[in-house]
Amino acid sequence: MFDTLLQNLINAMQWGSFYSLIALGYTLVYGVLLLINFAHGDIVMVGSYIAFFVATLFLGHYDLFPVALPGPLVLALTVPLTMILTALVGVTLERIAYRPLRRKGAHRLYVVITALMCGLILENGNLALLGASRKKFPELVDKVIYTAGGVSVTNLKIAVILTAVLVFVGLHLIVTKTRMGMAMRAISYDKFAVPLMGIPIDTVIVFTFVLGSSMAGLAGILFALSYPILDPYMGLSIGWKAFIAAVVGGIGDIRGAFAGGFILGFVEIMVVAFFPSTYRDLFAFTILLIILTLRPTGLFGVPKTTKV
Amino acid sequence: MKRFFAILTVILMLAGLLPAAPATAAEPVKIGFVYIMSGPFATYGQFAKKGAELAIDEINKAGGILGRPVEACFEDSTGKPDVAMRAIRKLVYQEKVDCLIGLDSSGVAKSVVPSIAQLKTPLIITHAATPDVTGTVCNRYTFRISLNLAQNVKTAALLAARTDARTWTTVGPDYAFGHQSWEYFQKYLAEIEPGAKFLPKDQIAFPPFKTTDFSAYITKIMQTKPDGVLISLWGGNLIDFVRQGAEMGFFNGDYEVLVTLGAATEVLSALGDKMPEGLWVGSRYWFLANDSALNRDFVKNYHGRFGEYPSYNAHGAYGALLTYKAAVEKAKTVDKDAVVTALEGLTVELPVGTITIRPEDHQAVTDACWGKTAADPAYPIRILKPMQIFRGVDITPPASDTGCTMK
Numbered sequence: 001m002f003d004t005l006l007q008n009l010i011n012a013m014q015w016g017s018f019y020s021l022i023a024l025g026y027t028l029v030y031g032v033l034l035l036i037n038f039a040h041g042d043i044v045m046v047g048s049y050i051a052f053f054v055a056t057l058f059l060g061h062y063d064l065f066p067v068a069l070p071g072p073l074v075l076a077l078t079v080p081l082t083m084i085l086t087a088l089v090g091v092t093l094e095r096i097a098y099r100p101l102r103r104k105g106a107h108r109l110y111v112v113i114t115a116l117m118c119g120l121i122l123e124n125g126n127l128a129l130l131g132a133s134r135k136k137f138p139e140l141v142d143k144v145i146y147t148a149g150g151v152s153v154t155n156l157k158i159a160v161i162l163t164a165v166l167v168f169v170g171l172h173l174i175v176t177k178t179r180m181g182m183a184m185r186a187i188s189y190d191k192f193a194v195p196l197m198g199i200p201i202d203t204v205i206v207f208t209f210v211l212g213s214s215m216a217g218l219a220g221i222l223f224a225l226s227y228p229i230l231d232p233y234m235g236l237s238i239g240w241k242a243f244i245a246a247v248v249g250g251i252g253d254i255r256g257a258f259a260g261g262f263i264l265g266f267v268e269i270m271v272v273a274f275f276p277s278t279y280r281d282l283f284a285f286t287i288l289l290i291i292l293t294l295r296p297t298g299l300f301g302v303p304k305t306t307k308v
Numbered sequence: 309m310k311r312f313f314a315i316l317t318v319i320l321m322l323a324g325l326l327p328a329a330p331a332t333a334a335e336p337v338k339i340g341f342v343y344i345m346s347g348p349f350a351t352y353g354q355f356a357k358k359g360a361e362l363a364i365d366e367i368n369k370a371g372g373i374l375g376r377p378v379e380a381c382f383e384d385s386t387g388k389p390d391v392a393m394r395a396i397r398k399l400v401y402q403e404k405v406d407c408l409i410g411l412d413s414s415g416v417a418k419s420v421v422p423s424i425a426q427l428k429t430p431l432i433i434t435h436a437a438t439p440d441v442t443g444t445v446c447n448r449y450t451f452r453i454s455l456n457l458a459q460n461v462k463t464a465a466l467l468a469a470r471t472d473a474r475t476w477t478t479v480g481p482d483y484a485f486g487h488q489s490w491e492y493f494q495k496y497l498a499e500i501e502p503g504a505k506f507l508p509k510d511q512i513a514f515p516p517f518k519t520t521d522f523s524a525y526i527t528k529i530m531q532t533k534p535d536g537v538l539i540s541l542w543g544g545n546l547i548d549f550v551r552q553g554a555e556m557g558f559f560n561g562d563y564e565v566l567v568t569l570g571a572a573t574e575v576l577s578a579l580g581d582k583m584p585e586g587l588w589v590g591s592r593y594w595f596l597a598n599d600s601a602l603n604r605d606f607v608k609n610y611h612g613r614f615g616e617y618p619s620y621n622a623h624g625a626y627g628a629l630l631t632y633k634a635a636v637e638k639a640k641t642v643d644k645d646a647v648v649t650a651l652e653g654l655t656v657e658l659p660v661g662t663i664t665i666r667p668e669d670h671q672a673v674t675d676a677c678w679g680k681t682a683a684d685p686a687y688p689i690r691i692l693k694p695m696q697i698f699r700g701v702d703i704t705p706p707a708s709d710t711g712c713t714m715k
Binding site: 008011012014127131134136152154227229234237238269270272276280 | 354482509510515557
């Protein structure tokens, strides 16, 4: 019984890590711009595909780079490159889709719809460009399985959980301790006064998108390593759920995204473990609804009054 | 000037006449194919298309059907009932096809089959397995040449009865297919082996179709310590499940594992050497099962042309064309009603073996092959060793049980 509980706990930690990593992207952008970037789940998908192409490039699958490097080295190159390239995609999206609307003073509703459409364009663009057949992500590191009693865990699972924790600590420090973080919080507090104080608002927003999208890239790599089949719709359902996790945690707050992600992962896994498995989503979302009823702004959210 | 017009008239007449003359002599027989061509399950449509193209080239090279060439129109069902219905209407009314072949999803099949009767065009189903299309919603124009769910699960139950396992559980997709597979399995196994026990609802696992992480379901099944597990996951779900299960020790041999669609070549090639050995796996068609000349040629030509072994969906589309050809030759016309009458009770040899379409419910009585996964240096994928062939008559439930009230 104890074995089973521990095994389920590890399962929940890994799955929750993915929710957390993706929820962080939603919350960062919302925290600064009050924009729900609905394209974020699809940016994770783009991250996975970028990781796929970078990894296969260094494995010598294309003529461009005819030498096959060893797996761990490829991984070491893939992580930073994918994060940079995915960040570029996020910034491009901000530049061509969100910024023009912001400049023209469009209502937030229009920006949200634009984000939804960007997501659809990314999905269908990928489908048109790369075709419908799914890509198999190469195995870059040998899997090591540790078994103790009835509990088994792989090195990859440990890496995923550790990465989520490190990313959380890192982001929390950036937002609370650095000047850029202070600027981000200031914009979220009053977007009209901030430029008057001499803070370059566009730079801060670009920085936010760089942070959010590079985390999506990181989540994309880890996701592709853990579940190595890529398809254009892979970001859709996990993106929505991570968004819900961010809201439950209190959207706009880093701690909230982290906690919300783990709570959702935990609830989903435990319902399957101890109840008829078909009740998973019913129970999971009922529990989240109860949390929101008790704390309508999410676990870490603070009520904000909208200025007229 | 007059002469110029006269020449022009002659040229125009010739131009108009020349192509028209041969066209009436050999107007093509048109076949409409409806498979999933886009989205996560697009591989199924691609396989079917390859099988269909191979069959059409072979038939045309050998003189066509009744001396007429065969022409294919492919449409994408996208796996959605409304889209599939539009595609079928387009094929029947605009393309004026003589026969429809296809359907991957059971959900799609169940909702379009009732309308086929109004379109008065024969439909040969090659993949969708729901018992209902040759059962409760059966009709004169709908046929199926592939194994259905009942036949496949009956085979699983026969195999299960041969093992020492007494207590059984299941992992299946959380929609009609997974639930029906488990329901039929319990029914058939309880008939053969009255002592068999089945775990209750809160201990079996039905992950939703979109599940990526199966760890909770794997842990759940392992915790209940069953003697045997029936797995009815398929496609990408099955690939993910096997990969993650292997890491968590699910396949360490503590219990018997029966995978109803594990011998699908796309699953085996995606998993490669990650597919554990010693699992019982089934399929609709296994390319090494039947040692007939027809099957050897089919596998050789398919492998030569596409560089891979034929999947069951490729075989389905290929077999459907052979079946249609046989029916037209029996009816000596492509008239739709005459072909339907010819299809009823038709016996035809396909690569999978000789099948007979029952007139009562239009389900083909066809052999099934199961086997244990094993490595073989001659093949890049796991193959089935030993193989068990089950005869069609032994695994097909009697027509009176299907709920079909056509006759």
